[in-house]
Amino acid sequence: MVRAKSGPDKRRLILDAAVRVFARQGFHACRVSDIADEAGVAYGLVYHYFASKDEVLDTLFLERWNVMLELIREVDAQPLPVREKLGAITSFIVDSYRHDPDLMKVIIVEVTRAANSFGQTHLGQIREAYELIGEIVTKAQEEGVFKPEIEARFAAMAFYGTIEQLLTGWIFGLRPQGEEHFERAKWLVVETVCGGLETSVVGEASVS
Amino acid sequence: MVRAKSGPDKRRLILDAAVRVFARQGFHACRVSDIADEAGVAYGLVYHYFASKDEVLDTLFLERWNVMLELIREVDAQPLPVREKLGAITSFIVDSYRHDPDLMKVIIVEVTRAANSFGQTHLGQIREAYELIGEIVTKAQEEGVFKPEIEARFAAMAFYGTIEQLLTGWIFGLRPQGEEHFERAKWLVVETVCGGLETSVVGEASVS
DNA sequence: TGGTGTTGACTGACCAGTCAATCTATTTGG
DNA sequence: CCAAATAGATTGACTGGTCAGTCAACACCA
Numbered sequence: 001m002v003r004a005k006s007g008p009d010k011r012r013l014i015l016d017a018a019v020r021v022f023a024r025q026g027f028h029a030c031r032v033s034d035i036a037d038e039a040g041v042a043y044g045l046v047y048h049y050f051a052s053k054d055e056v057l058d059t060l061f062l063e064r065w066n067v068m069l070e071l072i073r074e075v076d077a078q079p080l081p082v083r084e085k086l087g088a089i090t091s092f093i094v095d096s097y098r099h100d101p102d103l104m105k106v107i108i109v110e111v112t113r114a115a116n117s118f119g120q121t122h123l124g125q126i127r128e129a130y131e132l133i134g135e136i137v138t139k140a141q142e143e144g145v146f147k148p149e150i151e152a153r154f155a156a157m158a159f160y161g162t163i164e165q166l167l168t169g170w171i172f173g174l175r176p177q178g179e180e181h182f183e184r185a186k187w188l189v190v191e192t193v194c195g196g197l198e199t200s201v202v203g204e205a206s207v208s
Numbered sequence: 209m210v211r212a213k214s215g216p217d218k219r220r221l222i223l224d225a226a227v228r229v230f231a232r233q234g235f236h237a238c239r240v241s242d243i244a245d246e247a248g249v250a251y252g253l254v255y256h257y258f259a260s261k262d263e264v265l266d267t268l269f270l271e272r273w274n275v276m277l278e279l280i281r282e283v284d285a286q287p288l289p290v291r292e293k294l295g296a297i298t299s300f301i302v303d304s305y306r307h308d309p310d311l312m313k314v315i316i317v318e319v320t321r322a323a324n325s326f327g328q329t330h331l332g333q334i335r336e337a338y339e340l341i342g343e344i345v346t347k348a349q350e351e352g353v354f355k356p357e358i359e360a361r362f363a364a365m366a367f368y369g370t371i372e373q374l375l376t377g378w379i380f381g382l383r384p385q386g387e388e389h390f391e392r393a394k395w396l397v398v399e400t401v402c403g404g405l406e407t408s409v410v411g412e413a414s415v416s
Numbered sequence: 417t418g419g420t421g422t423t424g425a426c427t428g429a430c431c432a433g434t435c436a437a438t439c440t441a442t443t444t445g446g
Numbered sequence: 447c448c449a450a451a452t453a454g455a456t457t458g459a460c461t462g463g464t465c466a467g468t469c470a471a472c473a474c475c476a
Contacts, residue, residue, distance in 0.1 A: 010421080026324035028236045031465060042423040047467065109323045115380055116234050116317055127382055137405070146405045150396060157377055158370040158400045165369025171323050174335060175365070188358060192366045196404025197345070197354045218455080239431060250457040255433065 011049045013039045015063075018056045023102035027057055027110040054114075058121065061111045064103060065125050068092065072132045082140035083194055089133070090163060090189045097167055098182050105171045108164060130156050159193050219257045221247045223271075226264045231310035235265055235318045265326065269319045272311060273333050276300065280340045290348035291402055297341070298371060298397045305375055306390050313379045316372060338364050367401050 017039035021030045032053050036043045050056045075088045097104040115122045133156035140146040146155070166185055169175035225247035229238050240261050244251045258264045283296045305312040319326045320334065327334070341364035348354040354363070374393055377383035 026322075029324060032467080033465080036424095044424065044468085045422055048421070053466070105323065109321055109327075112321055112376070113234070113317055123380060123382070126380075130382065140405075144407060147403075147407050150400055150405060153383070154393075154396050155400065155405050157373050157383070158397075158405075161369040161371075161373025161376075162366040163369075164373065165365050168321070168323075168369075169365055172327060172331060172334070174331070174338065175361070185362075188362050189366075192358055192363065192401075192404075194404055194406050195355075196400075196402055196406075197348075197358060197363050197366075198402050198404075199352060199355050200408060240433080241431080252433095252435085252458065253456055256455070261432070 010039070010041055010045060014041060014046055014049060015056065015060060017041075019060060019100070019102045019106055022057065022060075022106040022110060027053075027106075027114070057106070057110060057114065060103065061107055061122060062125065064096070064107060065122075065129075068096070069125070069128055069132065072129065072136075076132060076136050082136065082143075082145055083190055085136050086159060086193065087186065087190045090186050093163055093167070094182050094186050097170065101170070104167055108167055108171065130160065133159060155193075159189075162189055162193055218247075218249055218253060222249060222254055222257060223264065223268060225249075227268060227308070227310045227314055230265065230268075230314045230318060235261075235314075262326075265314070265318060266329065268311065269315055269326070269330060270333070272304070272315060273330070273337075276304070277333070277336055277340065280337065280344075284340060284344050290344065290351075290353055291398055293344050294367060294401065295394065295398045298394050301371055301375070302390050302394050305378060309378070312375055316375055316379065320372065338368065341367060363401075367397075370397055370401055 014035060018035045021034050021038050024030075025034065032046055033043050035056070036046050039046075046053075046056070050059070071092050072089055075085050078085075080088075093104075111122055115126070130153065134152040137146055137152040137155045137159075141148050141152065166175070166189065170177050175181070222243060226243045229242050229246050232238075233242065240254055241251050243261075243264070244254050247254075254261075254264070258267070279300050280297055283293050286293075288296075301312075319330060321327065338361065342360040345354055345360040345363045345367075349356050349360065374383070374397065378385050383389070
């Protein structure tokens with residue numbers, strides 16, 4: 001249990017391999033042997049570390065999601081303007097995708113689907129994120145920076161929905177990727193959600 | 209081939225049963241025999257009307273998605289303010305959910321979010337929706353109603369992402385449902401996406 | 417020597433898709 | 447007006463292949 005010093009941590013090896021395989025073939029379409037092969041490990045070892053194929057996916061999701069929840073809590077605790085708080089969260093998620101697109105693909109594509117069949121486990125985690133973001137919005141409303149007529153819960157949903165759709169666009173290859181796009185996307189998300197699509201200036205419309 | 213007058217159209221029966229079964233158990237988790245049983249029809253008949261289990265899902269998705277694309281085209285062609293155009297689209301999708309939640313659940317959970325299997329097959333259709341909404345945004349930008357600095361494609365994505373997240377919330381029981389909520393949601397989507405979350409008035413913030 | 421890590425062949429269940437037979441309705445021709 | 451012929455609709459038992467999970471044995475370290 002001490003798992004001591006060196007040696008290629010096989011458990012980690014399996015998890016990382018699973019990410020690649022799930023991303024490439026999808027959770028349902030891949031076999032456990034694909035994961036083992038990808039990890040360069042015997043079939044049975046997967047079952048030494050995980051109770052089932054499902055548990056591998058669960059682990060991947062929870063590992064990452066909890067890091068995100070922690071980040072949101074930290075951000076929320078700091079005395080920053082809403083735009084910066086939402087910006088920090090957006091930044092974290094976009095950077096997560098930049099750093100490991102496969103993992104984010106698996107989380108977004110496979111877990112939402114899984115929330116259907118097994119595990120209210122994930123639903124609880126997802127709800128938690130909603131609520132934390134909702135609190136940030138509520139505070140902004142109390143400060144008078146955000147409109148009171150849009151419920152905080154709904155606002156949180158719109159914010160998260162925009163980000164998730166952004167990642168989905170990247171995952172499906174519907175949106176351009178690359179350093180510059182990632183950075184610009186961060187600004188776009190915050191600007192769209194906070195400022196809206198309409199021109200805020202009062203002046204009349206000008207046509208070319 | 210004439211399929212003439214009456215008789216319970218078995219093909220339709222199978223499709224409707226499939227919606228219920230897919231919504232309840234998920235596409236992968238259900239058996240073709242479940243669909244046949246639910247439809248009160250022999251196993252083999254499913255294969256008389258459809259080439260495969262996949263084709264049943266394909267059919268369900270395309271049937272509905274094409275109606276939506278048509279609606280968007282019609283709305284776009286009319287000379288209405290952007291808010292009303294986006295409102296009409298939102299309305300259509302929300303009403304689709306109200307009318308047949310199971311079907312929308314299947315479309316969103318099994319197709320729209322399935323980047324590997326079905327999403328890939330229907331990328332064209334999904335992209336089409338993005339582009340049509342993008343055109344609406346572009347026109348609004350030309351009229352000076354929408355900001356030019358947020359790319360139309362991104363705006364379309366934020367809009368669609370918000371709606372999809374809304375339905376996802378309903379599907380997984382994370383958001384309250386019912387007539388009043390459906391109607392209010394329509395307004396909220398448009399107000400959030402167009403007007404943004406921030407208070408538009410210039411005055412300073414007031415603290416309680 | 418005991419415990420943890422590691423192996424991979426094997427099994428038991430499951431299920432998509434096939435197919436030959438049966439049924440039902442419509443058409444033909446006598 | 448009816449019988450035979452034709453074509454589609456409907457049935458469900460069966461097959462072939464797949465794959466998650468098991469397990470008994472072996473390797474390596476303390």
